[in-house]
Amino acid sequence: MLTFESLSETAEFARKWVPFCKKHNIEPRAPEFYFQQKIDYLKDKIQPSFVKERRAMKREYEEFKIRINALVAKAQKVPEEGWTMADGTAWPGNNPRDHPGMIQVFLGHSGGLDTDGNELPRLVYVSREKRPGFQHHKKAGAMNALIRVSAVLTNGAYLLNVDCDHYFNSSKALREAMCFMMDPALGRKTCYVQFPQRFDGIDLHDRYANRNIVFFDINMKGLDGIQGPMYVGTGCCFNRQALYGYDPVLTEADLEPNIVVKSCCGGRKKKNKSYMDNKNRMMKRTESSAPIFNMEDIEEGIEGYEDERSMLMSQKRLEKRFGQSPIFTASTFMTQGGIPPSTNPASLLKEAIHVISCGYEDKTEWGKEIGWIYGSVTEDILTGFKMHARGWISIYCMPPRPCFKGSAPINLSDRLNQVLRWALGSVEILFSRHCPIWYNYGGRLKLLERVAYINTIVYPITSLPLIAYCVLPAICLLTNKFIIPEISNYAGMFFILMFASIFATGILELRWSGVGIEDWWRNEQFWVIGGTSAHLFAVFQGLLKVLAGIDTNFTVTSKANDEDGDFAELYVFKWTSLLIPPTTVLVINLVGMVAGISYAINSGYQSWGPLFGKLFFSIWVILHLYPFLKGLMGKQNRTPTIVIVWSILLASIFSLLWVKIDPFISDTQKAVAMGQCGVNC
Template identity: 90%
Template structure:
């Protein structure tokens, strides 16, 4: 699909396809049959021999059979022609099978000595590839070719086992068991040796003939040429291998290119060992503390004591789930220079993998178009080959404002992208680049930079004015709906009922930048929506992008960002490729997760919007186990992992997990059991066939005489049931290295792209269940990452020195609480679903500590219930004069002291190895209490209502814009929400409790001050955690909502009445006298 095709809108079910503002009338053309004979078994072309002749399997009847089917029949079939039943004779290059005659004239010794290579060469010839590949290319994964309908072959790759990595491609796809003519060759096995009779002519063995002589002569010429080059290099280097000549430099470069692209930087043991010791000590102390609390009740305050003990037991379990996944924290570093030497040498075509970048947006009024435009501009200017990058913008609200702003962005990108690359500026989002308060002339040496920067800033300001004009125009929708510039009605006027829309703005035939260079492809996508269909919100939009990108560009890797997360580091994609394209990690890595960093947050980060503790401590800890969880943005995916395939597993990966080991005993004693287990796991993992996909009509004609099982394996219906009824998309799923199948007709891509984003495409498929973003929760990111990890994939946490992405976070309290509410609601949905980590995925390869981390991500909202009770306990203790702890001895007080010391020691040692500041840690603790007593509590009830009663809560998009009256104008703004009621209540009752407790102590004398200190400390500790909330509540009285004031007065009145009922200033004797109960003290 070309960029000049205009806006394309259509509906697959309605058989509609409309082009708006299109200049030509070229419509889609049907796919044509390829010329040549067709194999009557698999439907592929028969192919040619090495001499250029048509391959003839049977010399008797010439029944058309391709070379791979011929090899398969000889090795695993009945070794005879399906038509005349004559036994197949061995052709040159074919491996010998039982029954072949040694006197056969087509015998060749070369393939006898290397069966695996011969079989691979035959397979490459079948695919039309060059059989004489280098040793490095043999490490690349190979795959038989899937066929589309009409019998057209497409090129693709599926990895097979190689002797170097000794790994097994384990898949769980729909094709059935693995292809039997793709054997696993063990390099340790002895090479089969054949005895040659010297009395015979060597031509009968394939030696001495013309072909053999040509090969020998070619080999000699190649060796002579290499020697001449080496000699000339020595002369340039003056014979010194380690000198400064070109030879030494090239050898050094070659050595660097073979080095790993990344490495794990272990945290010093001097930091980790004390940390782990303190964790163990804290666990022991916690056990003794809980044992003491459970066995020493408070008799006159039994309800308060029981509630406190239950809360403390839950807090202990919550701490275990949060702490132990941080047992193996690691750091990583990448080597971009080695990546360039291996895949992106100057003067040579780039071998970097193609990447498709996804940007998702819904409502342009909440997610301003200017913010989205900056994100898109930073993607288009990324430091990556332009032909390897494509940007897809998903407009799930079908807003004409988004479309028009993207059109303006594409025009401005023609000027902005060459400016960024010429002067190597960072960041490459113009709004944030021009807003930097730094010396922008640092490291700039070109005299024209100042003039060009001034001109570019003016261009950007004019661009902002045009975007602002579009936003102002979009504030009020006309009664007849929006119309485009040519007078055509906008197809997306009804956001809930509109056809699918696609527009390619930049890319192939989309124009050049001001320097005459190509630009990355920019595609606008709005999936079809119709009433009566479930659209699955963001997860459904992302799955639509997966399919449409596979049809148009099919990048091997996908990178998704939110519309407000721009590329702060232009080399972010290369950072991810250091892991994805690394031979050691690439085949097992499902995604590379980058941390989230934010702009526009006040210096003290009052509401912990940066979330530093989660990104710099928790995710680092998970990186040492099986990888970080997917956090929804700033993540680079392996497309094959999203398709539901299993990773490449080695012998070590196939070993039993810790549960199996504990059941089976040690490895030495139970070697036989482990071997059987590994064999069983390997056999179970080979559930996806690597055979090609065939035309159904050709199969029905060619499978006569074969059993039903083989016919089922060659069926394409299983793939259509899995991926949907799009032959072009199905063919693209087999292109592991990316790219469009060579046989795909470009004119059909337009119709297929509209087809795969239609509203009913996912019906009766595995989309959202096993493939793509997983449905079932508003936090689709947790489910998606969990499914991948359960299959055995690993993920990588990449923290480059310059943050890869930066976003805008709201700085007022109400919006973050609503966002936390959505996350917690999604966790409750997962907790009550079949995908709950507590019971799902035990047959996979999910590691124990990784499972604990996922369990923690879905049960943490439940902590809000005991947290709310525990925060209210100090007030009740102060108002009633009771306490949750009985009078303790000096020995018992030791457990309290040790517990507090271990808690602080754990936190301090965490800060030591992570580099997080104590201020960030304290802000995180404060917001944990604020969120726990508000958003998490509401999420529990909303999740229960949705799952048990079917009452769905609306998904609201967090506003990405702030008021214009100050840099931190919204810092004290409290937009009214019911989430503010619980923390307000907790805060007021604790303040009232403190006043009541102090008043009671003053009235009762000095003997009551001792017990009061423990209660006061308890209450002040709660208020200290709620201090940011209190400061925001009282910071700007003129901005505090009236409803909050009303609630505060109401709650204060209630507790004032309680105060009067308690009457702490009146002594007990006076109260008794007033009731007529005068005693000896009267």
């Protein structure tokens, strides 16, 4: 009810806000962020009426915010009998888990005009049907319902996906995407155009690497030279045909194998069978933009269509693929968008309600082969991977002005839980049939693109060796032994060369991408923080979920906070189990440093040389975990007792067990040390 009424208020405000933005070329067009800007808003504004109109619009917006806040306050107290609508009837969505599908068109062809008399873009409220016993698949299911509703009502050829915590920072975002989507050669094989994510409200030094600069400005930019970037869940413009599971229109050059094998004479060997099959199938695809058909043909059968896809599919196969909606099925063949000409406008709303019913996807390919793919909490990775596996390419668009901006969790606990969700999704994909390691070999997914996807799903497992490497320096100090054996000069040379190549690669990446050294270092630090906490939990939680069917949720409870200021949220502490492993690693290394220094003091000057080598590695671990330590202490240098107790307990148990077992000394050496070897000494 709150969403419905807020959308109604938004529609009324849009009638004034949209013409104001168009008249004065306002950027950004999100009013909250536009009026918050601390800039000279008179710059480049030559119309004398601008100041007066801006002042009036700001007043309108403040009144709009008051009305929205009043709705939010009203929604906090739910009446015992439930909400009622303006006409006195009960609100159908009083039970959020059991209600019918609801659609309300606020703006568009129904008469929604702005104050200048121009037609506004269509604004539609959609609430899909919810019933007990039906799986709704969260965001992926909601997106699939929106695909079907939009296809029935408007059927635009392209879709834009933006999360609720993001906003348009540039009104030219769609135009940027259309430069690629409508390109005569590139557009036929482009499944989506992905924009980088940019964020507001992050502290100056980006303590927890919320901006993800290395990922968005190096990794994603690099993928643009292979088969395209991955879909990251927001800020993405889609080709509707790609979401329907259709193959791209590829040329013969596109169908060439990724690696061309040549004979000793220089000629190519015979092309493999899968390549020839792909070529024959794709060359047969018609290039007509819209087939000739009518609704009667779809209901009676599809024989006689000029489009070969329609000729090959029987009516039952269409229903099994898209569901039992003739109008929606007809819209899937309109490659350039638009409603089929024979469709009755009066029946569209009824059909739109039908396609968002909770049982519509049963026994269809929704979530399996078409639309957003189910099976992982990171449905975005799965969805993009399926498109790339069919041969589609994607584009990474990085205009000078960021097209979309959003908000990011800036306190430690929320950030770790966000990383946990991403890592858990990767583990789920790793153990699913869609795992890039083995899925669709011999298809159209390029080898390097497959390697990139494999890297995306296996990275949580690196937390296991990372934990070991973070603990080993402390073990060296506690046992007074150096875990790394002495190496020869020859082996040392190779080690130096390897380290130099890694260093040179990093420098070249930074120069190529324009990423600063501080952003790179923050990324390295949070890789260790996430690897020793969220990634480790994701591995075990994912194994429990996939192998045993146990869905473990880590609850987060907020700690009271009285801080004010722009970054007050940065110092809010929320208890979560994710804090224990990295805190334990910190305690072990700090204890190891104290033990190592104590041993050196008691052993004389000759022991200080080896000590510095051991201390270096422990200090290196602590430097990587420094943002975590700073966030753990908070602004008032207070750490929850439970975190300290658990971490010290685990560190003590680990240290005592290691000293007791001492795995680097053989049984004979132990016996000699204890004087129990007898005649064997």
